[in-house]
Structure formats: structure tokens, C-alpha cells
Amino acid sequence: MVAHIITIGDEILNGQTLNTNAAFIGDQLANIQVQVNKTSVIGDDHDDIMSEFKNCWAKNDLLIVTGGLGPTHDDITRNCIVKFFKTELIQSDDVLDDIRQIFQKRGRDVRKINEAQALVPKISKVIRNHVGTAPGIWIEKENKIFIAMPGVPYEMHAMMHSFVIPNLIDKLKDLPNVQKSVTLESTGIPESFLFEKLGDISELLDGAKMAFLPSQIGVRLRITVNEKTEEDASNKLSEIEQKIRSKAGRYIFGRDGEKLEEVVGRILHERGLKIAVAESCTGGYLSNLFTNISGSSNYFERGVVAYGNASKVEILKVDEDTISEYGTVSLEVAKQMAEGIKSISGTDIGLSITGIMGPTGATEGKPLGLVYIGLCDEEVCTAKKFTFGEDRILNKQRTAQAALEIVRRHLLGISFDD
Secondary structure, three states: OEEEEEEEOHHHHOOOOOOHHHHHHHHHHHHOOOEEEEEEEEOOOHHHHHHHHHHHHHHOOEEEEEOOOOOOOOOOHHHHHHHHOOOOEEEOHHHHHHHHHHHHHOOOOOOHHHHHHHEEEOOOEEEOOOOOOOOEEEEEEOOEEEEEEOOOHHHHHHHHHHHHHHHHHHHHOOOOOEEEEEEEEEOOOOHHHHHHHHOOHHHHHOOOEEEEEEEOOEEEEEEEEEEOOHHHHHHHHHHHHHHHHHHHHHHEEEEOOOOHHHHHHHHHHHOOOOEEEEEOOOOOHHHHHHHOOOOHHHOEEEEEEOOOHHHHHHOOOOOHHHHHHHOOOOHHHHHHHHHHHHHHHOOOEEEEEEEOOOOOOOEOOEOOOEEEEEEEOOOOEEEEEEEOOOOHHHHHHHHHHHHHHHHHHHHHOOOOOO
């Protein structure tokens, strides 16, 4: 199945809104082995929309559209769909009930402009919207599928998860071959280094496909196989995954979108351990990652932002002489911060971060991006040095990821030395 993703909206074209919808949809489709040939962005213009529908419908099996389904004057996608498929609008009582319930929950009166959103193309299946007012649209014609969803990301996400993906999977069952994929999540190794570690890619994959998907915190490896049966596809994927793990297993922390904070949290919880965090330069970013996970109170005891030297001394009991001798950003301070947070919280593990995030603050011998991450438990109290880049926000993200990876490797007994 070949797909094209269209994002509609002037705000996307002029850069006011980042086009995260296309990325999300593309990722979701790849997970079920739907091939996305192209994505495109067009403005809120009737002629442009109609032209794009015509061109994309002719070349693809699946067309997914987001944006332009709202209640205002510039939301013209629905009318374009009606015209393109030569159909008409009818009222959906289910959608109208959904709209009324949402407004009731919010303590607001339903206006006619909102009730008009219950009008849907006659030939379509309705994709119910339980978190907003604009329904989605599913049309099957000429052995092809046309899907339209609101441009509001969380509304579109809900529709993809609850309706679109399950129904597409059902359609894919009729295809002659079975495609399956797995994504391996790695961190702590650049893309080029990972490529070298894997060796002969052709021999490794034996006809399968693999994409390297780098980001600021790691590299994802998406492996896709195409076999005659479900069992053959699963066996082929498993074989390739094991080969990859044998070559670069220490860097692989999860599969299929797992986040490192989820993996670390699960290990801590399974072992009945608690952790506390002392952050300086990341300003609470690492604590935020830990507490984004539901149930993190089972293993995350506290996070302290000790940004200035006074707080490091007063709260974490870092020795003033140590700061004077080695500086705030140092191996010695990182170790004392980790030891201090462990002591005052009574946890099994203390984790600390101190560094220079940039774009200012560098000194002779201590460049931008210099970070020390400390870890202290009942057996060891240690720290590790990292040097990242000059972008402040990226440095925060990379530092937090590195801190999580230090905990993961420590718990699993995996060395940081190559």
C-alpha cells in the first residue's frame, strides 16, 4: 500500500506552526508497513486543495489529509472533499451527540457553527472525535482509501490510534505478502560509529531493509522484512535483531518507540530501587523526564535543582573547598552532589549533573558543553565526563539522556568503555 500525506493550512506554509502531523502519521504508517511516497503542504486555497487531491489520488492507494476541518471561514477542506468525490453533506447524529457532550463537559452552550460540524460527506464513514468537535472522514472508492482528520495534533493522534491504524491493519491482511518491522532504540553512539560497528550491512540484512534515523539523543534502527507468512517475517526480524545486538547491543536500550526514561524506570521498579536526582545545569529537565512516566513515584523519590553554589553547599553538603579547588563543573563536585542527594533522600541511588550549557560560561580548560554526571549507590560513588555542543537546549536534552544511560548501564552491569 502506497500513501501520500497532505497537510493543509496557511500557518504551516508560513512557518507559524511546525508540521508535526506529517511526521507522526508517517511514523505510524511505517510501523504497519505502509509506504509513504510523498508528503506535501498546501495553503487554505480551494483550487490548490482540489488540484492536490486530484494528483495524489491518481498516484496512491492511500491519501491522508489533516487540517481545514474546523468551524471557521478558512476551514474549507470538508467542502473540497464533497466536491472532489461528487457527494453531499448529511448530518451525523452520532457526531452531533459528541459535540453536545463535549460542550456540556466544558460548561458551554453549543452554537450553530459548532452543530454544523456534524455534517459529513454522505459516502464517508465517520471517524469519531472524542477530544474535539470536528469528526474525521474515511472514504473508500476505486479500491483506494481517503482519510481526512483535524489538524489539531492531539485530536488527530487519538483518531489514528483508535480508528485509522486498526482499520488499515484490517485492510492490509488481504495483501499477498506479510511486511513486518521493528525499530531498535540506541543511544550514546553517533550514526557513523554505529554503522561501522554493524559491518557489512547487506550480509546483515539478507534482503531486508534498514533505515538509520538519527536524532539529538540517539539513533533509531528501523528494520523491515517482506516475507510470505507471518511466521517467516517474525523469524527474519528476530534473526536480524539478534545479529545487530551481538555487534552493538550495549547501545540498544529498547524497541519500537520506548523511551530511555521508561526503560530505566522499569528496571528500578522491578528491582525495588529508589533514585533521587540533583541537577544544576539541566534545571530540572531530567526530573521532568522521570516524572513524565505514570507510576514514577514508585522509584523516583525527589529531584533537587541546586543551580547556584550556595544551594550545592547548603542542600547537598558539597564542600566549599572542593568547589574552590576544582570548580563547580568538575568530577569532584559531581560526585559530592550525587553522594549528597542520596544521603538527604535516603534512596538507593543518587544521580547528579553539573555542566556548562552555553552559549556563555566557558572558561580556559572548560569548554561549552562540558558536563559531569555523578552516580552514587551503596557500592560506588563515581562520575563521568561528557563534552557536548554549544546549543543550550540540545545540551540539556543530551545531558539528561546521558544521565539516564549511565543509570541503565550501571544497573545492568554494562561498561561505558568500548
